[in-house]
Amino acid sequence: MASGVSMVVAVCDEQSNNFWVFIKPLKEDLWLVSAAFFVFTGVIVWSLEHRINDEFGGPPLNQLGTVFLLLALHARLRSQGEYEVFVKEVLLNEGFDESRLVPFMSPQQYEEALLNGSVAAVVHETPY
Template sequence: MVMPIQDVMTTKNMWIFMKPFSLELWLTIFMASIFVGISIGILELRASHSNPEFQGPLRRQLSIMLWVPISMVVFPERRMVVNKWSKFVLLVWLVLSFILFQCYTAKLTSMLISVDDEPQHFFNKLERPYIAGYRNGSFVKDFLVEELKFSESRLMAYTTIDEYQKALSKGSRNGGVDAIFDELPYVNFLLLKYGSKYTKVGPIAKTSAFGFKKSGYDELPSISPQSPSLKAPSFIGLFIITGVATIFGLVCSEISRRFSGRLSSNRLESRVLSIVEMSVAGDSPIAEN
């Protein structure tokens, strides 16, 4: 089935931008963002030279922690972290965000340009009387009437590809049609010639024409808007890697901080002992005075 792109878009709802991901996946991303933000905040506060971005009242610190994971995805060039372990956690988070963004874009794009409903269900979404066209003398008319239960009063016959284009451009309100049904070679030729205005939607019905056997519907090789949204289990491996990397960064930062503290303490102790020994030996600047 071939339809004008703008008519395909009218079947979409205003919340379609939320549909590429399921609710559980959106919630998982939100929770992961909070976890990463708090972890980065802790790492930055533990830094030897505390990051001024994370200083101030508790309310401001919490807002910065929640904002950092989002802002670094949108503005990666900003340098909001100084701790090397914060940068490590942030790098893993950005990789996760990039993969999720690519999957979201691909899913949303396919939802906007493809439909997998059966024709009758699809036309019902147009909220207006529909007219469908077919090639004159083709078996397609019988198929539409007998198999898809179309009313003959809503079918119009055409002879050439140019007539298809004119009928589609007019639309049913102006004496044209809402969609064209034909065999794949003719459909592909129509799209090849006028592809910028029209798109192929819906399932493909196999018939005896061109060597095909009638066997109902086969799905188009694309992701459809009626297929299930992407779910959290599809990305569970990425979230586990992000969680492990974040915990690893926190642990390594704590070990590094304690080791540095002990090293500084040992150096101070050695310095004090050295001064005491020099004083006892009479070589201390204090003793000379």
């Protein structure tokens, strides 16, 4: 999976204060089917692996720790060296004037800039 670029713009919406707004389009049966397939896939993998793979065994806490370690290492390897230079290069290749690019060091800074109107949009890297 490759990283991409996304744009954030200020939008006035009554629902924007509701944290759970992203769940609204999803029905309960979709959540249940997704959870069932997740559990089913886990059971199938476990049943195929636990007898023949000695490294698959061990206490559940150890296995969970291994999963998180692998996820963290994978994310670190994927993002190696892809920071603010990536976004700047993409914008310059798209024809943006470099004098109009303003760097922000934190999400709080670009939230403040969007709210006070000093910028019309914030473009940043979308991880995976």
